[in-house]
Amino acid sequence: MSYLTIENLNLELGGKMILTDLNLSIEKGQLISLLGPSGCGKSTLLRGISGLNSIKSGKVMIDGQDITKLAPKKREVGMVFQSYALFPNLTVADNVAFGLAMKRVKKDAVNKKVAQILELVGLEDKAKSYPSELSGGQQQRVALARSIVVEPKVLLLDEPLSALDAQIRRQLRLELCRLQRKLGITMIFVTHDQEEAMTISDRIFVMHKGKIAQEGTPSEVYFHPQNEFVAGFIGNYNKLNKMQVEQLFGSLDKDGSTYVLRPEAIDFTPQAHAVSVVGQIIERHILGNVVRCTVQTQHGTLWVDRINQGQAELDESKDVTLFIRQEDVVTLHQ
Amino acid sequence: MRNVNRLIISLFVAFMCLPILITLVYSFATEWGKSIFPSGYTFKWYLQLYKDPQFIAAILRSLLLTVVTLGAVLVILVPSIALVAIYLPKYDRFFKPTVLLPYAIPGVVLATGLMRTYTNGFVPLFAVLSGGLFIYSLPFMYQSVRSSLQEIDGARLMEAAEVLGASKVYAFIRILLPNIKIGIMVGSLLTFSAFFGEFQLTNMILGGDFETIRIYMLRVMKVNGHLSSSVVMTYLILLIMVSALIVKVTNINRKRIIVPHDEAALNSNVKRSPANELLNH
Numbered sequence: 001m002s003y004l005t006i007e008n009l010n011l012e013l014g015g016k017m018i019l020t021d022l023n024l025s026i027e028k029g030q031l032i033s034l035l036g037p038s039g040c041g042k043s044t045l046l047r048g049i050s051g052l053n054s055i056k057s058g059k060v061m062i063d064g065q066d067i068t069k070l071a072p073k074k075r076e077v078g079m080v081f082q083s084y085a086l087f088p089n090l091t092v093a094d095n096v097a098f099g100l101a102m103k104r105v106k107k108d109a110v111n112k113k114v115a116q117i118l119e120l121v122g123l124e125d126k127a128k129s130y131p132s133e134l135s136g137g138q139q140q141r142v143a144l145a146r147s148i149v150v151e152p153k154v155l156l157l158d159e160p161l162s163a164l165d166a167q168i169r170r171q172l173r174l175e176l177c178r179l180q181r182k183l184g185i186t187m188i189f190v191t192h193d194q195e196e197a198m199t200i201s202d203r204i205f206v207m208h209k210g211k212i213a214q215e216g217t218p219s220e221v222y223f224h225p226q227n228e229f230v231a232g233f234i235g236n237y238n239k240l241n242k243m244q245v246e247q248l249f250g251s252l253d254k255d256g257s258t259y260v261l262r263p264e265a266i267d268f269t270p271q272a273h274a275v276s277v278v279g280q281i282i283e284r285h286i287l288g289n290v291v292r293c294t295v296q297t298q299h300g301t302l303w304v305d306r307i308n309q310g311q312a313e314l315d316e317s318k319d320v321t322l323f324i325r326q327e328d329v330v331t332l333h334q
Numbered sequence: 335m336r337n338v339n340r341l342i343i344s345l346f347v348a349f350m351c352l353p354i355l356i357t358l359v360y361s362f363a364t365e366w367g368k369s370i371f372p373s374g375y376t377f378k379w380y381l382q383l384y385k386d387p388q389f390i391a392a393i394l395r396s397l398l399l400t401v402v403t404l405g406a407v408l409v410i411l412v413p414s415i416a417l418v419a420i421y422l423p424k425y426d427r428f429f430k431p432t433v434l435l436p437y438a439i440p441g442v443v444l445a446t447g448l449m450r451t452y453t454n455g456f457v458p459l460f461a462v463l464s465g466g467l468f469i470y471s472l473p474f475m476y477q478s479v480r481s482s483l484q485e486i487d488g489a490r491l492m493e494a495a496e497v498l499g500a501s502k503v504y505a506f507i508r509i510l511l512p513n514i515k516i517g518i519m520v521g522s523l524l525t526f527s528a529f530f531g532e533f534q535l536t537n538m539i540l541g542g543d544f545e546t547i548r549i550y551m552l553r554v555m556k557v558n559g560h561l562s563s564s565v566v567m568t569y570l571i572l573l574i575m576v577s578a579l580i581v582k583v584t585n586i587n588r589k590r591i592i593v594p595h596d597e598a599a600l601n602s603n604v605k606r607s608p609a610n611e612l613l614n615h
Contacts, residue, residue, distance in 0.1 A: 014424070052493050072496045083487055085494035089512040102499030150498065 001064065003028035003186055004049075004154055009058035011041075011048045018044045019210045022058070026154075026203070031180045031187040033197035036207035037233065042190045045207070046156045049188070050079050062153050073102070078147030078155040082162055084139045086131040092118070092142050093127040099150035117149045120179070137168040144176070148183065157189045161196065173200055194234050198222065206230050223262075228332050231260045236292075238263060238302050240329070247299050248275055249326050256331035263292065263305035265328035268313070274323040277302075281318045295322060354570070361563035379564040389565070392550035393572070399536070399546060400529040403464045407471045407525060412518060415479045416510060420489045433472040441534035444469070449539060463539045467529050474528065475521040482517025483510075523577055530573065 002025035011019040018041045026032050034042040047053040049060055051072035060068045067075045078099075086095050093114050100110045118124045121141040131139055140160055147155055160176075161169045177200045180187050191197050197204050198218040205215045206229075214221055214230045225231035231239070237260035240248075245259050267274070279297035286292075291308040294301060304322065306314060313320070361379055363372030383389050418429050436444075444466055452462040482488075488510055495505035511518070533548040542549070547569055555562040 050497055052497070072493075073499045073501065075497075077497065079494070079497045081490055081494060083490055085487070085490040087491060087495070087509050087513070088486060089509070098495070098500075099498035102504075146498070 002026055003030075003063060004188075005059075005061040006045075006049070007059040007061075009045075009048065009060070010056040011044055011053060011058075012056045013044065013053065017056075017210065019048065022211060024205060024212060024215070026186060026188070028063075028186055029184045030202040031177070031189060031200060032203045032205060033189045033191055033201040034205050034207055035191055035194060035197040035233075036213075037192055040207040041210040042192075042207045043158050044210075046079070046158050046188060046190050049075075049154070050077050050156055051075050052079075076153045078150060078152030080140070080143050080147050080155070080157045080160045082159040084131070084136075084143045084163075086139055086142055086146070088131055090130075091127065092123060092129050092131070092134070095131065095142055096146045096149055099146060103150065113149055117145045120148075121145045121175075135168075136164050137172055140164065140172060141175075144179070148179070148185065153186065155185050155187045157187060159190050159192070162191070162193075169196075176200065206233065208233075224330055225260060226333050228258060231330075231332060236263060236303060236305075237261060237330075238266075240300070244299050245329060248277065248324060249329075254329070254331045256333070258332045259329050260332060261302070261324065261329050263303040264290075265325070266302060266304045267323045268304070268306070268320055269323065271323045271325060273327070274325045277322045277324065279320055279322055281314060281316055281320060284314060284316050293320075295320060297322065357563045357566050361560060361567050363560060366560075379558075379560045380568075383561060383564050383568065388545070389550060392545050392547045395544055396530050396546040396548070399460070399464065399467070399532075399544075400526055403467045403471070403529055404522060404525055406464065406468055407475055408518070408522070411468075411471065411475050412479055413506070415476055416483060416488065416506065416514075419480060419483045420492055423489075429476070433476040436470050436472055442538070445535045445538035448535075459540055460544065463535060463544075466535045466539065467532060470528060470532070470535075471521075471525040474524040475518075478517040478521030478524070479514060480517075482514035485517075486513045488514065519581070523581075526576060527573055530576075531569070 004024075004026040006022060006024040009019055009022040009024075010017065022041075022045065024045075034045060036042050044053060048055050051067070051070060055068055058068070059066060062075070062077070067077075087098065090098065096114045096117060097110050100113060105113070114127070115124065118127055121144060123138060123141055123145070126134060126138065126142075131142065134142065140163075143160070157176075161172055164172065173196060176189075179185075180200075189197070189200060201218055203215060204218055204221045206213045206221060208229045214226045216224070221230065222234060225234055225237070228239075231237045240259045240261060242257050242259075270276070277297045277299060279295040279302070281293045282296045282301075283294035284291060286308055289308050290305050291311070291314055293304045293306070293314055295304055302322065359372060360366055362375045362377070364374035364376045364378075366372040415429075418425050448462050448466050453459070491509050491513065492502070492505050495509045496502065500508070531548055532546075533552070536544065536546050537549055537552075545553075547565070551562060551565045551569070554565055
């Protein structure tokens with residue numbers, strides 16, 4: 001049985017159904033991401049698990065215990081908020097100690113644990129500082145330490161990095177991963193950033209309109225999007241219809257009417273079992289380490305991604321031959 | 335431009351301070367009516383005032399009325415504002431116009447309504463007056479506390495405390511209150527000033543049976559202008575002292591209110607513990 005199980009969850013806010021018949025299961029020690037656009041219900045799901053939003057129907061089980069009706073304080077879950085939610089009137093040490101104090105842990109043990117966890121997040125010298133004296137990254141570390149120190153069964157992170165600048169965000173993302181691996185905590189990470197989800201997650205749950213649109217490992221979700229929404233949200237796939245695919249490959253041994261093809265799966269050099277298509281580069285955009293070419297072919301326009309090595313042959317107006325393998329074409333389900 | 339700025343500021347300061355200055359001078363003047371400057375200066379009005387037991391009694395009555403009503407406001411109104419703001423935000427649209435009603439209802443109307451409803455009942459008139467003043471505090475307290483709650487994102491702090499194991503009451507007392515104390519203090523100050531100097535309701539509901547400082551002031555004004563000025567100055571100084579006291583209390587050094595921790599433990603070079611050691615401790 002999974003460590004965290006959600007069965008047929010329905011959650012209503014202000015008379016509007018936000019989550020409908022949602023099912024989800026997570027194994028112990030996994031870091032999973034809830035990925036989706038704003039308003040898809042991912043934060044509401046997190047709040048439902050934590051007890052901050054009451055559940056209309058369905059069941060939430062953690063470690064075999066039904067916590068659906070329990071008050072937040074009895075659920076043994078931790079939560080890290082986007083806005084940190086540190087207590088401004090308490091020092092860093094007292095913020096971290098708050099949850100332990102609520103559990104009536106002895107003072108000596110509290111002191112020791114606080115010192116350890118602050119060292120773990122690299123803030124041992126900030127114990128006596130107030131939250132207002134810390135940077136955004138440091139505040140989020142304190143929020144993380146405060147949630148981890150009480151040893152929650154599941155740690156919920158509601159877009160914890162979205163208020164930080166890109167560099168700090170990347171750094172904290174990796175630190176979070178390291179911490180999760182080290183402590184073996186089960187974490188649910190909410191994000192709308194697919195790169196973030198891909199980087200840190202053991203599994204990704206893509207959400208759309210209050211439901212799970214697809215779940216899988218980052219590779220599964222990326223290489224095999226199951227539907228148009230996931231394909232559109234996860235990557236910049238080339239979308240093809242049945243006629244285009246049949247023109248490319250002749251006959252096709254895949255059912256369906258809509259297909260996607262990753263831009264980096266198309267090659268400029270001959271590949272085994274690949275068909276060739278002649279085209280012209282009509283646009284070229286440099287995306288840092290990747291160069292994206294828009295190629296006009298007789299079957300339509302295709303995006304092609306290549307590692308950016310300053311290749312002159314990828315300049316605009318150049319005639320190119322594309323090589324596409326049928327196995328890279330993924331069928332979408334409606 | 336700089337001179338214009340100075341002129342505007344000077345006019346403003348003069349507008350604010352001149353009446354107080356003139357009242358102060360008048361309260362020390364032996365006589366001031368037949369010449370530009372007072373004919374002499376004396377402490378006799380203040381001595382006369384402070385020797386009057388009715389003055390001391392009026393101050394004590396005003397303080398009693400103010401403290402009792404403010405206490406009720408703090409105990410009933412502040413949690414109500416927080417409750418609506420955090421847990422029942424959809425009702426805020428009803429709460430907001432309701433708290434502004436005292437601006438719309440003239441004191442005379444409120445006093446008449448209260449008297450018609452309660453004078454022949456079992457409720458003591460002091461309680462009726464206190465209840466009336468309570469209503470007058472709504473706009474001051476609501477605006478101050480609501481702004482503080484928004485500033486600190488009170489809802490999120492309560493949620494964070496609850497997830498960490500705190501009850502709603504504990505989270506309110508230990509986390510929310512200390513972080514909105516500035517708003518509460520500002521609201522209290524405004525309310526205190528309004529209550530302490532309240533005249534209309536007090537005069538109409540209790541009148542001479544409960545002579546507060548403002549009613550005393552009115553009575554003295556008819557007798558002697560110098561004495562009345564000394565009452566005004568005393569009243570002003572008292573308000574300033576109370577305000578200073580409240581501000582002082584507000585700025586008391588932040589105390590650690592959860593778990594006092596041992597500095598040595600925090601500052602010692604604790605060996606980096608493996609994850610399991612930390613979790614299984």
